[in-house]
Amino acid sequence: MIPYIIINVAMSINGKISAINGRYRISNDIDINRVMEIRKNVDGVLLGANSVKVDNPVLNYAKNRIILDEKLRLNDNYNVFDGKIKSYIFSRNNKKIKNAEIIILDDLSITSILKKLYDMGIKSILVEGGSNVINQFIDKKIFDEFYIFINPGLILDGIPLFKEEMKLNYKISMEGDGLLLNIKDINNF
Numbered sequence: 031m032i033p034y035i036i037i038n039v040a041m042s043i044n045g046k047i048s049a050i051n052g053r054y055r056i057s058n059d060i061d062i063n064r065v066m067e068i069r070k071n072v073d074g075v076l077l078g079a080n081s082v083k084v085d086n087p088v089l090n091y092a093k094n095r096i097i098l099d100e101k102l103r104l105n106d107n108y109n110v111f112d113g114k115i116k117s118y119i120f121s122r123n124n125k126k127i128k129n130a131e132i133i134i135l136d137d138l139s140i141t142s143i144l145k146k147l148y149d150m151g152i153k154s155i156l157v158e159g160g161s162n163v164i165n166q167f168i169d170k171k172i173f174d175e176f177y178i179f180i181n182p183g184l185i186l187d188g189i190p191l192f193k194e195e196m197k198l199n200y201k202i203s204m205e206g207d208g209l210l211l212n213i214k215d216i217n218n219f
């Protein structure tokens with residue numbers, strides 16, 4: 031068994047989830063409130079190591095923080111290791127990181143990680159990024175809900191959400207000055 035998976039990401043209208051040269055707020059206040067409500071209702075929030083490095087998020091309202099860091103490049107200094115809630119790191123390596131439990135798996139495929147989390151009692155997860163991690167879920171079509179908030183602005187020099195051409199089947203709604211796609215299905219062209 032694997033947990034119930036909700037993917038959420040914010041991107042510019044041309045598909046970038048982050049500007050190369052620094053932080054750029056892609057979501058708006060309405061969208062942030064929507065995401066906070068999801069965080070409150072799931073057992074854990076999952077992020078890749080690069081997102082922790084670049085954004086240094088606290089992940090307010092998360093019940094558990096789940097970080098994928100195969101090479102264990104992170105250190106004690108990130109906000110996710112503030113000790114206020116439990117943080118788990120899935121890795122191939124081991125080292126002491128304050129306030130984090132390192133889970134070493136030979137098989138670091140998303141399916142294997144999710145099975146382990148389910149067995150640990152984490153039955154629902156919000157996947158917040160980044161692109162590398164989200165694409166592993168897309169490749170295997172592992173999601174129960176998938177939301178993309180689209181900011182009407184352009185980021186020219188940024189990290190793309192998608193690595194290849196994709197065809198999305200979605201319901202769309204306005205969210206303030208942005209758009210919210212509720213993805214029902216996603217396929218290669």
Ligand SMILES: NC(=O)c1ccc[n+]([C@@H]2O[C@H](COP(=O)([O-])OP(=O)(O)OC[C@H]3O[C@@H](n4cnc5c(N)ncnc54)[C@H](OP(=O)(O)O)[C@@H]3O)[C@@H](O)[C@H]2O)c1
Nearest residue numbers: 039040048078079080081098099100101159160161162163
């Ligand atoms: N707009 C948004 O909604 C949003 C949300 C979150 C993040 N972001 C942005 O996304 C960017 C980062 O995205 P990214 O694609 O570069 O990186 P990422 O997905 O955040 O992290 C990728 C790293 O996570 C580790 N990893 C991935 N899968 C793993 C697995 N199955 N097992 C163990 N470790 C695994 C790997 O670390 P190793 O190198 O150790 O192998 C990999 O290099 C940042 O710029 C951030 O600002 C945007």
